[in-house]
Amino acid sequence: MNHLYGVIGDPIAHSMSPVMHQAALEDSGLEGTYMKFHVTPDALPQAIGGIRALGIRGVNITVPHKVAVMELLDRIDPLAESIGAVNTIVNDNGVLTGYNTDGPGYVEGLQKALVGDVTDKSVLMLGAGGAAKAIFYSLASIGVTHIDIANRTETRAADMIAACPFAISSSFIPMDEAGAAVSRYDIIIQTTSIGMSPDVGHSPLAFDSVKEGSLFSDIIYNPLETAIMKRARELGAQTQNGLEMFVHQGALAFEKWTGITPDTETMKKIVLKQLG
Numbered sequence: 050m051n052h053l054y055g056v057i058g059d060p061i062a063h064s065m066s067p068v069m070h071q072a073a074l075e076d077s078g079l080e081g082t083y084m085k086f087h088v089t090p091d092a093l094p095q096a097i098g099g100i101r102a103l104g105i106r107g108v109n110i111t112v113p114h115k116v117a118v119m120e121l122l123d124r125i126d127p128l129a130e131s132i133g134a135v136n137t138i139v140n141d142n143g144v145l146t147g148y149n150t151d152g153p154g155y156v157e158g159l160q161k162a163l164v165g166d167v168t169d170k171s172v173l174m175l176g177a178g179g180a181a182k183a184i185f186y187s188l189a190s191i192g193v194t195h196i197d198i199a200n201r202t203e204t205r206a207a208d209m210i211a212a213c214p215f216a217i218s219s220s221f222i223p224m225d226e227a228g229a230a231v232s233r234y235d236i237i238i239q240t241t242s243i244g245m246s247p248d249v250g251h252s253p254l255a256f257d258s259v260k261e262g263s264l265f266s267d268i269i270y271n272p273l274e275t276a277i278m279k280r281a282r283e284l285g286a287q288t289q290n291g292l293e294m295f296v297h298q299g300a301l302a303f304e305k306w307t308g309i310t311p312d313t314e315t316m317k318k319i320v321l322k323q324l325g
């Protein structure tokens with residue numbers, strides 16, 4: 050079956066989803082075309098209608114539409130509902146279902162880097178925005194029981210913790226006090242936009258030590274190593290950038306559309322090549 054797929058966003062020119070999904074389609078022996086669609090917020094309802102009318106099988110939703118798209122869909126997966134954002138739409142004969150694969154994709158990538166069970170680990174998350182919420186709720190949904198949140202704005206972190214639908218023990222740490230706390234945690238997850246290109250070289254916090262055997266994970270992949278990741282690596286932490294999250298959110302979406310689990314190494318290679 051020669052299906053059509055795509056990604057909707059504003060801006061969309063630099064999205065790497067098309068090359069990544071096209072490679073996954075070819076690698077899986079499937080016919081199909083994955084396109085990018087530049088859709089402004091005022092045109093989102095027509096664009097969603099277009100998915101139904103044109104029979105587009107699967108769509109990724111990116112900035113700034115992940116929240117606004119929800120009310121335009123027929124069904125929302127419970128995890129996406131709790132996160133309050135959708136990044137993947139599956140079209141079953143005109144019935145559109147929204148999923149969030151960002152959080153579960155992050156968890157899959159994290160599990161690849163970890164020795165042992167993630168649910169035993171103590172976690173510190175930097176940031177309380179949209180990406181942080183997807184990751185926080187996804188980790189809580191698989192049984193992680195301790196995730197502290199450091200953020201600039203306390204209310205945002207407090208709201209995220211309070212609305213979590215899964216059992217979790219979580220304290221707020223002001224961002225400017227988090228540097229001293231870093232060495233207490235097994236896993237540190239950096240979700241703020243600080244350090245992302247073109248903000249290269251900036252870091253959300255300063256710290257002098259990391260816990261032995263700890264993992265520092267940054268969801269940024271441009272640059273491939275942020276300033277804070279470099280610091281954590283130099284202090285002895287294992288580090289992981291955001292490429293695994295990006296690839297795995299795409300792979301989970303691909304699976305929902307096609308029923309096939311794509312080769313994430315092929316997907317990662319093509320994104321790395323694209324990043325130059």
Ligand code: ATR
Nearest residue numbers: 176177178179180181200201202205240241242243
């Ligand atoms: P995303 O969807 O990528 O997570 P977002 O929802 O805008 O984006 O969240 C951005 C995160 O980065 C938030 O945690 C934000 O902190 P606040 O809640 O205090 O706004 C954090 N962030 C962005 N710029 C920041 C800055 N200059 N200093 C500190 N935190 C910053």
